[in-house]
Amino acid sequence: MLRSLNSTRKELVALRAVFLRSQAVRRGANYGVRALSHTCNLQAASSTLNVKPILSRPQVISTWGYNFARAYADLPDHIRVALPALSPTMERGSIVSWEKKEGDKLNEGDLLCEIETDKATMGFETPEEGYLAKILIPGGTKDVPIGKLVCIIVSEASHVAAFADFKDDAPAAAPAAAAAPPPPPPAAAPAPAAAAPPPPPPVAAPAPPAAAPAGSPPPQSGGRVYASPMAKRLAENKQMRLQGKGSGVFGSLKSGDLAAAQPAKPAPAATPAKPAAGATFKDIPLTTMRSVIAKRLLESKQNLPHYYVTVECTVDKLMKLRAKVNKKYEKEGARVSINDFIIKAMATACRKVPEANSAWMGTFIREYSDVDVSVAVSTDKGLITPIIFSADRKGVLEISKNVKELAGKARDNKLQPHEFQGGTISVSNLGMFGVNQFCAVINPPQSCILAIGTTTKKLVVDPDSPNGFKETNVITVTLSADHRVVDGAVAAVWLKHFRDFMEDPQTMIL
Numbered sequence: 001m002l003r004s005l006n007s008t009r010k011e012l013v014a015l016r017a018v019f020l021r022s023q024a025v026r027r028g029a030n031y032g033v034r035a036l037s038h039t040c041n042l043q044a045a046s047s048t049l050n051v052k053p054i055l056s057r058p059q060v061i062s063t064w065g066y067n068f069a070r071a072y073a074d075l076p077d078h079i080r081v082a083l084p085a086l087s088p089t090m091e092r093g094s095i096v097s098w099e100k101k102e103g104d105k106l107n108e109g110d111l112l113c114e115i116e117t118d119k120a121t122m123g124f125e126t127p128e129e130g131y132l133a134k135i136l137i138p139g140g141t142k143d144v145p146i147g148k149l150v151c152i153i154v155s156e157a158s159h160v161a162a163f164a165d166f167k168d169d170a171p172a173a174a175p176a177a178a179a180a181p182p183p184p185p186p187a188a189a190p191a192p193a194a195a196a197p198p199p200p201p202p203v204a205a206p207a208p209p210a211a212a213p214a215g216s217p218p219p220q221s222g223g224r225v226y227a228s229p230m231a232k233r234l235a236e237n238k239q240m241r242l243q244g245k246g247s248g249v250f251g252s253l254k255s256g257d258l259a260a261a262q263p264a265k266p267a268p269a270a271t272p273a274k275p276a277a278g279a280t281f282k283d284i285p286l287t288t289m290r291s292v293i294a295k296r297l298l299e300s301k302q303n304l305p306h307y308y309v310t311v312e313c314t315v316d317k318l319m320k321l322r323a324k325v326n327k328k329y330e331k332e333g334a335r336v337s338i339n340d341f342i343i344k345a346m347a348t349a350c351r352k353v354p355e356a357n358s359a360w361m362g363t364f365i366r367e368y369s370d371v372d373v374s375v376a377v378s379t380d381k382g383l384i385t386p387i388i389f390s391a392d393r394k395g396v397l398e399i400s401k402n403v404k405e406l407a408g409k410a411r412d413n414k415l416q417p418h419e420f421q422g423g424t425i426s427v428s429n430l431g432m433f434g435v436n437q438f439c440a441v442i443n444p445p446q447s448c449i450l451a452i453g454t455t456t457k458k459l460v461v462d463p464d465s466p467n468g469f470k471e472t473n474v475i476t477v478t479l480s481a482d483h484r485v486v487d488g489a490v491a492a493v494w495l496k497h498f499r500d501f502m503e504d505p506q507t508m509i510l
Contacts, residue, residue: 374423
């Protein structure tokens with residue numbers, strides 16, 4: 001009898017489990033979520049007692065490495081196109097313009113819109129064929145976080161009307177959530193008070209004097225302070241320091257003793273000084289590139305231990321060789337500059353001293369085999385550094401050609417990400433502006449940047465000259481180095497090789 005009851009009870013439990021699982025599957029089918037698996041898989045899952053049915057969910061489809069999500073809901077099948085990260089340092093972007101309108105037919109590879117990143121303005125191509133159903137971020141919008149939904153693509157033209165009133169209420173994706181907020185105004189950046197919260201003012205418990213006995217002695221510094229758990233939590237929320245005696249048992253502080261206390265006020269942020277009466281000015285809004293330049297250079301000066309080494313290079317032989325090369329290849333339209341020889345000399349010096357061609361990676365130092373020289377180019381929107389890849393393996397003519405092409409693209413905002421991302425050492429030349437000498441800021445994670453001044457004439461001692469001296473052409477260069485990677489002696493040796501190559505350029509081929 002007992003055995004039959006136990007068997008009957010087990011059968012009822014098994015039937016109840018089957019019933020509950022089948023109900024769960026039916027409810028899952030009515031949620032408006034389109035199943036990505038076949039019906040037979042659902043039936044197999046529901047018929048197995050020991051396996052829980054898996055309700056299908058919307059899946060994120062990664063196309064071309066960007067953040068595209070195919071969503072299935074009450075709306076027709078569609079693709080959600082989110083703002084991608086077009087560079088490693090990009091945290092926000094601006095939609096410059098849309099090349100397609102809502103309802104337009106899209107072919108894979110068509111230019112969809114132009115996005116301004118922290119480095120340049122780049123075209124964003126259509127990820128998949130279809131029709132542009134909805135533009136959620138209009139052209140001209142700035143500071144759009146990465147992962148924010150920008151548009152929707154559908155496969156059929158008849159589905160476009162279903163998204164006429166569609167609105168994106170979801171927050172940005174994970175990359176945007178991790179992105180840092182826009183940099184603060186320049187006036188507030190160096191304020192020391194903004195770096196760390198000020199210590200809260202000592203709280204002498206305003207209420208206790210009235211509640212405590214009149215003859216109670218003043219609180220002694222350094223003694224133990226007793227407080228209730230609620231008072232401790234209140235003091236933490238108000239950023240108050242527990243001090244003195246309260247109205248509780250044995251003089252312990254209670255929440256009522258701290259209720260009237262004023263919380264610690266943060267230091268007010270620095271505000272721009274008011275202009276003088278009658279002064280005229282205009283406020284220029286920050287572009288994405290300018291904001292990133294300000295942020296990265298500030299981090300470089302604050303976090304990298306810069307030091308500077310300066311030498312003078314006599315370039316008489318180099319200028320003669322340059323004139324000879326330009327005359328020989330004049331019919332071919334080739335014309336090299338002193339800057340082209342500088343890039344070649346830098347790359348060759350890095351082959352001699354590879355420690356300068358290294359990067360600080362936090363827990364280790366990465367020493368590169370190839371020398372990729374980042375050349376600072378000034379544009380109307382800011383500074384950008386296109387790269388001469390494998391400069392140590394290229395001739396001066398090829399370097400000159402690459403520099404002209406990349407500089408033109410940089411000024412036209414047509415650089416591709418692979419043309420300015422990376423680099424192992426940088427060079428900045430202000431000689432064309434008549435600057436004799438300056439110190440450049442390191443571009444992390446690189447360890448060195450070379451600052452080039454203008455060519456000046458200088459009198460030096462020459463025993464072979466009838467006058468005992470002669471006039472020479474001299475260039476002053478300053479190497480900014482990261483002391484975590486490059487020691488002072490290493491920088492001095494690197495500059496020695498660089499000066500030798502500049503003063504006798506023919507030795508660069510040896």
